[in-house]
Amino acid sequence: MRNGLGTKINSILEKYFPERRVFLKSDTDTRFIRLRPGTQLLAFAGSALLVAWAIVATAIILMDSIGAGNFREQAKRDQKNYQARLHELSSQRDSRAEEALAAQERFNAALAQISVMQSELLNSETHRRELETGIEVIQATLRGTMKDREAARTKLAELEEQVQSGGSGTALASAGGGAPMGFVAEALAATAAERDQIERDAQDALLAADQMQQQIAVMKDQNDQIFRQLEEAMTVSVAPLDKMFRAAGMPTEQIINQIRRGYSGQGGPLTPLSFSTRGEEASADTLRANRILSEMDRLNLYRIAAEKAPFANPVKTAFRFTSQFGPRRDPKTGGRRMHKGVDFAAGLGTPLYATADGVVVHAGWSSGYGRLVKIQHEFGIETRYAHLSKLRVKVGQRVSRGQRIGDMGASGRVTGVHLHYEVRVGGRAVNPMIYIKAANDVF
Incomplete structure (x- = not known):
C-alpha cells in the first residue's frame, strides 16, 4: 500500500x-x-x-x-511641549516667588508700622493723661483763686462800709487800728489791685482750660485714627495667617494655646495697658488698646507657630516636580504603589533646607531612602529628606527654618538625582503640597 x-x-x-x-x-x-x-x-x-x-x-x-x-x-x-510646559511652570514659580517676597515685605512693613503706631499711641495716651492732670490742677487752683477773690471782695466791702460809716475817729480806729486815712486808702487800693489780678488769673486759667480741652479733643481724634489703623493692620496681618493654618488642616486655637503655654522667651504675651492707679474702671480707649495688644500677641503667636510648622519649600534654586503625592506607577517595578511624598529634581549637590524649626532625629543611611534626614517639629509633625548625596546635620542637632541640612543626590532606590520630601503628622504621611501651597497664598 x-x-x-x-x-x-x-x-x-x-x-x-x-x-x-x-x-x-x-x-x-x-x-x-x-x-x-x-x-x-x-x-x-x-x-x-x-x-x-x-x-x-x-x-x-x-x-x-x-x-x-x-x-x-x-x-x-x-x-518641545515638555520644554514649553517646564518654561511655563518655571515662569509661574518665579512669579509666585516674587509675589511671596512682596507679601513678606508688606507683612514686615505692616509689623513695623504697627510697632510705630503702638509707640505713638502710648505716648499720646500718656500726654493726654498729663493734660487731664494739669487741668485738674488748674481747676483746683482756680477754685482756690475764686475763694481768695470772694474773701478779698468781702474784706473790701467791709472796709468801704467802715469808711462810709461817717469817718469818725472811733470808726477809723476800728477800721484801720488808729492808722491815718492814707494808710486805709493804700490798703483799699492794694486790695482792689489784688482782686483785679485774681480776676485776670481766673480768666487766664479758664482760657488755658479751654485750650487744653481743645488739645484733648484733637488728641482723641488722632488716637481714634491710630486705633483704626492698628485695627485694620491687625485684621490684614492675622486673617491670612489664620487662613494658612486652616488650609493646612491645623486647629488654630489649639495651636495658639499650645504656643502660649510653652513659649516663655522674648515675644511672650503683652501686658494690658493701665493708665489709672485709683481703682477706676478702664476707659473705652484703654479697652480698645488692650484689644489691639491682644491681637498683636495673637499675631506674634501665629508667627512663632508658623516658624515651627513646615510652611516652606526645601529647595530654593531652580527645580521641577517629577512625582506628586499619591498612587503612582513604580519607576523600578512598574506596579502601582503609594508615593508618600513629592519629588524635586535638580542638579547634583543642590542645597536642601529645613522647612521649619525642629530637632534632627535621624541622619544617615536608611534602606531605600538612601541618605536620609528626619526632623521632628512641634504639633507632632515630622519631615523627611531622602536620597541625599551629603549630610550636613547630626542627630540631636536643633535646626531652624531655612538652615541647610544636606545636598541633593541619588542615593538609595532611585532612577536619578532628586529629593524625596515627606511630611508626616502623627506618623501618617500627608501631602506636603498642602503646607507649601498654604504658605504660598500668604508669603
Missing part, C-alpha cells in the same frame, strides 16, 4: 516537476545528475521560503524605518 501511495505522489509531482538530468561533460568522460521530482520540490520550497523571508525582512525594515521616523518626530514634538 505504501508503494502504491508513493507511486501516486511521484506521478503527481512529475506533472509539475518532471525528472530532469544535469549533464557534466569533461574531456574524457560524461556524467549526469538526476533531479528527482521530490528533490526539485524541496529546492523550490527552500527558494520560496528564502524569497518570502527576504520580502518579510525588507517590509519589517521599511516599517521600522518609517515608524522610527514617526517616533522621532513625535518625540521631538513631545520634547
Whole structure:
C-alpha cells in the first residue's frame, strides 16, 4: 500500500516537476545528475521560503524605518511641549516667588508700622493723661483763686462800709487800728489791685482750660485714627495667617494655646495697658488698646507657630516636580504603589533646607531612602529628606527654618538625582503640597 501511495505522489509531482538530468561533460568522460521530482520540490520550497523571508525582512525594515521616523518626530514634538510646559511652570514659580517676597515685605512693613503706631499711641495716651492732670490742677487752683477773690471782695466791702460809716475817729480806729486815712486808702487800693489780678488769673486759667480741652479733643481724634489703623493692620496681618493654618488642616486655637503655654522667651504675651492707679474702671480707649495688644500677641503667636510648622519649600534654586503625592506607577517595578511624598529634581549637590524649626532625629543611611534626614517639629509633625548625596546635620542637632541640612543626590532606590520630601503628622504621611501651597497664598 505504501508503494502504491508513493507511486501516486511521484506521478503527481512529475506533472509539475518532471525528472530532469544535469549533464557534466569533461574531456574524457560524461556524467549526469538526476533531479528527482521530490528533490526539485524541496529546492523550490527552500527558494520560496528564502524569497518570502527576504520580502518579510525588507517590509519589517521599511516599517521600522518609517515608524522610527514617526517616533522621532513625535518625540521631538513631545520634547518641545515638555520644554514649553517646564518654561511655563518655571515662569509661574518665579512669579509666585516674587509675589511671596512682596507679601513678606508688606507683612514686615505692616509689623513695623504697627510697632510705630503702638509707640505713638502710648505716648499720646500718656500726654493726654498729663493734660487731664494739669487741668485738674488748674481747676483746683482756680477754685482756690475764686475763694481768695470772694474773701478779698468781702474784706473790701467791709472796709468801704467802715469808711462810709461817717469817718469818725472811733470808726477809723476800728477800721484801720488808729492808722491815718492814707494808710486805709493804700490798703483799699492794694486790695482792689489784688482782686483785679485774681480776676485776670481766673480768666487766664479758664482760657488755658479751654485750650487744653481743645488739645484733648484733637488728641482723641488722632488716637481714634491710630486705633483704626492698628485695627485694620491687625485684621490684614492675622486673617491670612489664620487662613494658612486652616488650609493646612491645623486647629488654630489649639495651636495658639499650645504656643502660649510653652513659649516663655522674648515675644511672650503683652501686658494690658493701665493708665489709672485709683481703682477706676478702664476707659473705652484703654479697652480698645488692650484689644489691639491682644491681637498683636495673637499675631506674634501665629508667627512663632508658623516658624515651627513646615510652611516652606526645601529647595530654593531652580527645580521641577517629577512625582506628586499619591498612587503612582513604580519607576523600578512598574506596579502601582503609594508615593508618600513629592519629588524635586535638580542638579547634583543642590542645597536642601529645613522647612521649619525642629530637632534632627535621624541622619544617615536608611534602606531605600538612601541618605536620609528626619526632623521632628512641634504639633507632632515630622519631615523627611531622602536620597541625599551629603549630610550636613547630626542627630540631636536643633535646626531652624531655612538652615541647610544636606545636598541633593541619588542615593538609595532611585532612577536619578532628586529629593524625596515627606511630611508626616502623627506618623501618617500627608501631602506636603498642602503646607507649601498654604504658605504660598500668604508669603
